[in-house]
Amino acid sequence: MAKDNSKVLLDVKDLRVSFDTYAGEVQAVRGTNFYVNKGEALGIVGESGCGKSVTVKSLLKLIPMPPGRIKTGSAMFNGKDLVKMSDKKLESIRGSEISMIFQDPMTSLNPTMKVGKQIMEGLIKHQKMSKKEAKERAIEMLRLVGIPTPEKRVDQYPHEFSGGMRQRGMIAIALACNPKLLVADEPTTALDVTIQAQILDLMKDLQDKMNTSIIMITHDLGVIADIAQRVVVMYGGLIMEEGTVDDIYYNPQHPYTWGLLKSVPRLDNKKKERLVPIEGTPPDLFSPPKGCPFADRCEYAMPICKEEMPEKTSITDLHAVSCWLQHDMAPDVKNPVTEGRKK
Known part of the structure; x- marks a missing residue:
């Protein structure tokens, strides 16, 4: 079965990303081509520093620019080129159509804000919900990702959650607006093996329920085998x-x-x-x-x-x-x- 353009959600062509430093130009990504189908999980695997995270983060302008810059390439997402998109337009897509789960939930969650409020932020901004509706949806999302007593947990701070629960909270934030594409950047690195398995099972379950496409970035081949249908080795x-x-x-x-x-x-x-x-x-x-x-x-x-x-x-x-x-x-x-x- 060859690539079927009617099923492709994201199509990246000839992406080149560099970082300009005092020591010279670091050519982090040097011409990558890959695609993700609707409802598919794609694994991007390789050693640290091979360009996995920079490839995907640069498409969402989540790398510092400058010193980072996209030299060439296109990334067609639902018929729109993410590379050429204005910051304002991209901001409306981030969190609503494309969401990201970061490596360390302790540093990715705001320690001064209640977890429920962090889920509500995206819902109020992208879905134009009232605070009451957003809080109900936040409780529903916490329940969906397997956090017990979500009515109580919605009003707690990240430090009151365990590592595994914080990562579930991050997934709840990422999935709150029903994105078409979920990018998971080493989402199980900071977790012990038992919790890793639970998080991967949760992501597979949510993918089936919501038909979300996933890009899983990792150096762990076991994680890739568990969740992805196709693999890119960088x-x-x-x-x-x-x-x-x-x-x-x-x-x-x-x-x-x-x-x-x-x-x-x-x-x-x-x-x-x-x-x-x-x-x-x-x-x-x-x-x-x-x-x-x-x-x-x-x-x-x-x-x-x-x-x-x-x-x-x-x-x-x-x-x-x-x-x-x-x-x-x-x-x-x-x-x-x-x-x-x-x-």
């Missing part, structure tokens, strides 16, 4: 590989994706195998490499890898990879992730 400000969850987990084609998967513990390993870290460090984005950004850390790198960025190769309609190993003249390298795995 490195050095570029997309290395993209495909369905099954493509990425069961038939990955890029050595960077192999490295990510090999560094995650597997439940079907009977012998005590050591986790394999990816040696080396990410590229310097002040002066990005002209070839593949992963070449210096890749055990399969060839001279061409450092000289020229490979073209995107389609494996299937939805699975594509940018790697010189796909070239007809490249050596035959066995996939270390699928090799030896039980059929």
Whole structure:
């Protein structure tokens, strides 16, 4: 099943984002192309500093501008280009049509405002509700995200909530106006494993109920497997590989994706195998490499890898990879992730 333009909610093309610093230009995002369908969850995965958060935050102008700037690109959302949109128009979309859940709920919630009032703000602004209607909706949202005794909790401050409840409160704020797209930036990082699972279950449940599209930004491949239908693998400000969850987990084609998967513990390993870290460090984005950004850390790198960025190769309609190993003249390298795995 190829990309169906009638189902696409957000379509990002050739996005390039830089930060101008005293030391020079940091090329954080260097030409990304991806899309999100209506009602779909897309995972964006990669190491810290690979450009995941900057890619999505820049579309909503949630990065400081300056020093940040969008150099080129378009982001068509419901037929409107977010990149060309005025700040005022974008402000009317943020929180109503596109909402964001941030990484740390303790710093994202206002500590001086009651949680209920923080939910009510967006409802009063975007939905033009009265205070009474907004408070009733805030209680309903807190109940929807699984917070007990919402009638009491609506009048409490963030410090009176546990970490998991604060994150649920953030989700309640994000979903209050029934957005078409929910961006979740590492939403489970600060939470313990049990609460993580509850938050992911909640997000999947709400996605089913409200048919909201989700962009899940994370470095945790377990989170992606649990919630996303398609995955984009980023490195050095570029997309290395993209495909369905099954493509990425069961038939990955890029050595960077192999490295990510090999560094995650597997439940079907009977012998005590050591986790394999990816040696080396990410590229310097002040002066990005002209070839593949992963070449210096890749055990399969060839001279061409450092000289020229490979073209995107389609494996299937939805699975594509940018790697010189796909070239007809490249050596035959066995996939270390699928090799030896039980059929």
